[in-house]
Amino acid sequence: MFVPLVAGFLSLALLPASGQDIAAGKAKAQACAACHGADGNSPSGQFPNLAGQTWRYIYIQLKDYKEGRRTDPVMTPMATSLSRQEMIDIANYFAAQPAKPSTYKTDDAKIKLGKAKADETLCSMCHLGAFAGQNEIPRVAGQQYDYVVKQLRDFKARKRTNDAGNMTSVAQTLSDADIENLAQYITSLR
Numbered sequence: 078m079f080v081p082l083v084a085g086f087l088s089l090a091l092l093p094a095s096g097q098d099i100a101a102g103k104a105k106a107q108a109c110a111a112c113h114g115a116d117g118n119s120p121s122g123q124f125p126n127l128a129g130q131t132w133r134y135i136y137i138q139l140k141d142y143k144e145g146r147r148t149d150p151v152m153t154p155m156a157t158s159l160s161r162q163e164m165i166d167i168a169n170y171f172a173a174q175p176a177k178p179s180t181y182k183t184d185d186a187k188i189k190l191g192k193a194k195a196d197e198t199l200c201s202m203c204h205l206g207a208f209a210g211q212n213e214i215p216r217v218a219g220q221q222y223d224y225v226v227k228q229l230r231d232f233k234a235r236k237r238t239n240d241a242g243n244m245t246s247v248a249q250t251l252s253d254a255d256i257e258n259l260a261q262y263i264t265s266l267r
Contacts, residue, residue: 102170
């Protein structure tokens with residue numbers, strides 16, 4: 078009796094957000110638009126695209142900022158004031174927005190090297206073959222080049238550690254050239 082009940086609750090947690098949740102999230106996400114874009118497609122390479130991320134990934138990142146597992150001079154104070162429901166609503170709004178292709182000018186030779194490095198380090202094991210992400214693993218396909226470079230460097234330098242050690246371990250094996258090539262490849266994905 079207990080197992081079916083738990084399974085029922087878990088299946089409800091995986092359901093997509095309703096239209097009402099999306100509308101509530103859109104209203105609450107207005108403060109996010111300056112950096113992440115009104116539709117979650119950031120106009121600046123400094124800030125990540127949130128469109129097309131899983132709601133669970135966005136929610137966990139907001140929660141990590143709020144609880145100090147991840148820090149940023151802008152995001153930490155923004156997340157600190159959010160309630161759990163506000164974080165869920167914002168996450169559902171951005172997850173429902175379509176990700177737009179990057180406009181960053183990539184280099185074909187670096188993309189090829191980046192793909193080879195991604196294959197070597199088995200990036201698709203977590204981020205999936207299309208780099209679309211899953212559950213708590215982010216979509217990185219088409220992500221902002223500068224943002225990808227910064228995050229990989231932060232993982233390597235152990236400045237970002239809210240990853241249970243997975244990305245930190247992978248980043249330790251990367252050279253600066255590997256990071257730049259991976260970012261070129263990731264950014265080029267549609």
